[in-house]
Amino acid sequence: xxxxxxxxxxxxxxxxWRENPILRLLLGMCPTLAVTTAVKPALTMGLSVIFVLxxxxxxxxxxxxxxxxxxxxxxxxxxIATFVTIADLFLKAFQPEMSTVLGPYIPLxxxxxxxxxxxxxxxSKNGLFVSIIDAIGMGIGFTVVLCILGGIRELLATGRIxxxxxxxxxxxxxxxxxxxxxxxxxxxxxxxLVNLITTKKS
Amino acid sequence: xxxIYVLLMAFISIVIxxxxxxxxxxxxxxxxxxxxxxxxxxxxxxxxxxxxxxxxTLTWLIDHFVLMPYGLEVTRYxxxxxxxxxxxxxxxxxxxxxxxLLYESFGIFLPLIxxxxxxxxxxxxxxxxxxxxxxxxxxxxFGAGIGFTLAICIMAGIRESLKIxxxxxxxxxAPITLITAGLLTLAFMGFAGMIK
Amino acid sequence: MLKAIIEYIEKSWLLVVSAFIFxxxxxxxxxxxxxxxxxxxxxxxxxxxxxxxxDAEFELILSDVPVELGRGKTAKSNIYKATANDGSxxxxxxxxxxxxxxxxxxLVIAVDSExxxxxxxxxxxxxxxxxxxxxxxxxYFRNQFIGAPAAVLNLTKKGDETKIDDQIIAISGATVSSxxxxxxxxxxxxxxxxxxxxxxxxxxxx
Numbered sequence: 001x002x003x004x005x006x007x008x009x010x011x012x013x014x015x016x017w018r019e020n021p022i023l024r025l026l027l028g029m030c031p032t033l034a035v036t037t038a039v040k041p042a043l044t045m046g047l048s049v050i051f052v053l054x055x056x057x058x059x060x061x062x063x064x065x066x067x068x069x070x071x072x073x074x075x076x077x078x079x080i081a082t083f084v085t086i087a088d089l090f091l092k093a094f095q096p097e098m099s100t101v102l103g104p105y106i107p108l109x110x111x112x113x114x115x116x117x118x119x120x121x122x123x124s125k126n127g128l129f130v131s132i133i134d135a136i137g138m139g140i141g142f143t144v145v146l147c148i149l150g151g152i153r154e155l156l157a158t159g160r161i162x163x164x165x166x167x168x169x170x171x172x173x174x175x176x177x178x179x180x181x182x183x184x185x186x187x188x189x190x191x192x193l194v195n196l197i198t199t200k201k202s
Numbered sequence: 203x204x205x206i207y208v209l210l211m212a213f214i215s216i217v218i219x220x221x222x223x224x225x226x227x228x229x230x231x232x233x234x235x236x237x238x239x240x241x242x243x244x245x246x247x248x249x250x251x252x253x254x255x256x257x258x259t260l261t262w263l264i265d266h267f268v269l270m271p272y273g274l275e276v277t278r279y280x281x282x283x284x285x286x287x288x289x290x291x292x293x294x295x296x297x298x299x300x301x302x303l304l305y306e307s308f309g310i311f312l313p314l315i316x317x318x319x320x321x322x323x324x325x326x327x328x329x330x331x332x333x334x335x336x337x338x339x340x341x342x343x344f345g346a347g348i349g350f351t352l353a354i355c356i357m358a359g360i361r362e363s364l365k366i367x368x369x370x371x372x373x374x375x376a377p378i379t380l381i382t383a384g385l386l387t388l389a390f391m392g393f394a395g396m397i398k
Numbered sequence: 399m400l401k402a403i404i405e406y407i408e409k410s411w412l413l414v415v416s417a418f419i420f421x422x423x424x425x426x427x428x429x430x431x432x433x434x435x436x437x438x439x440x441x442x443x444x445x446x447x448x449x450x451x452x453d454a455e456f457e458l459i460l461s462d463v464p465v466e467l468g469r470g471k472t473a474k475s476n477i478y479k480a481t482a483n484d485g486s487x488x489x490x491x492x493x494x495x496x497x498x499x500x501x502x503x504x505l506v507i508a509v510d511s512e513x514x515x516x517x518x519x520x521x522x523x524x525x526x527x528x529x530x531x532x533x534x535x536x537x538y539f540r541n542q543f544i545g546a547p548a549a550v551l552n553l554t555k556k557g558d559e560t561k562i563d564d565q566i567i568a569i570s571g572a573t574v575s576s577x578x579x580x581x582x583x584x585x586x587x588x589x590x591x592x593x594x595x596x597x598x599x600x601x602x603x604x
Contacts, residue, residue, distance in 0.1 A: 026376055029230035030319040066412050075413060077287060077316075081280040082420040086427050088279070093431040096438040100523065104326035107279045111317045113231060179391070179527065180225060184384030188377040196372040208471055220501065276428045277421075331502065394499050394527070 015137030022145040027113040033183040042150030046143025054135040055083040060123040061131035216345035223353035224387040229320030243358035249311045251347025258343025261325040450508035454480035454488040487511040496582040501525035518544040531575035
């Protein structure tokens, strides 16, 4: 029994650090870079990905025994596209402002490698419970990194977090952080830092 | 004359000014993964150009002649991704049968392309920009592929030189590639404002 | 033959069934949320137009008006008529677009009831460079347009920003974006006025 709970917590924490989709597997780069101009869009994006990942993992896990090998990917894509459409409609209806900011990057979740990778690597092989835990772990790992990146960029580009000024008076905003160059360089440095930490540990 | 000018401007804008990789962050995954060698990068770029031209044109046609007249816009994303997956399959089968040589050179990239953001992204951007001209759609789709090839080849060239550069240990691999990409986007920003 | 059909069904029944279920799922969510989405769009446009012309009701009078953008490009614009509380015409609003520094700039422009002075503009969407071009949304630039004559506007680099006339002072460091906004005005004002006169919605004031 104890062994089993250990296994579950292992699955959960894998997504947070050991197999973090962005920091370790380098998956889902395009939303990571595009939507992290501020914390709020980053958080919205992260929550949408958690929703789609959770739903697709549940569906795939439920019908994993019925799947035919050559129609597998098609089924995954169909399920993912459906849930992405629902997420997109939800944002348009209840968060219209965020919907315009994120624009085409919400439908682009369909081709986000994280989701199809988890469906293939975890949900099509494991039971419902493990798949749900895996989806939540991976989703939170993705969202946290997105928010950190968004936070750094928003802080340096405007001196605010969630539109609340936090920097000192004479702080000069670095407009470049909101441009593509800020996204690439911040993520590059974060990845470098992660590499440094892991090599130090081992 | 005006018409040709418009098309030319659309082409230049999508290849250089609004390059999908540098300004919209699309297709970053292969950009980081494959672009280690120039010949591989070029093969990948050509495969993407081929599929994106086909997919962009097909999705535009479906959008304008099936989805919009019947008010089925809500299923747009599903249709797009199915068209792209289908186009990739078709291209793969066609190449294997009729151009085995070509298939050998870039066929291995084809299955990867379905999940390349640049392709779905371009279809979505064509819809977002409200392009309602068929020829412009074809030009934009083709240009997007060329732009992707350009970006991935420049990157591959830089990475070949990076191999002999003295990079700090923790920055080796993906981090330095991202930082280089950041500097490249700065360079490409110089082209902005060129198109009026 | 029959065997082949059975084999096909065996292989693909899951796909067909799930496609049907997913389709149903989307149809239901769409039916539930579509009214809210439409309402959101109208509310956003209304609030933008209300910021330009206060205390007025807006009514769509002409939709999909073709406007030449030069070089063979055309765009479509919707024209709204603003009716003040006492029933008189308070002005007109219309959507306008043009290419800016990086991407398309979309504006909502308001003019007075006689189409003689500009009542201002709001930015519907733009993707201009942060810190430079995106300052077209700021008041100090936008205020130069409020009260300016609805005729050909000129862009200059230096001058008095508070003086209201047909001289618009460019944002320093963002000449291209400033030019784009002025060009949009010059493109649209004349064509929209001509269209309104042609449709008999505006008495020819000249």
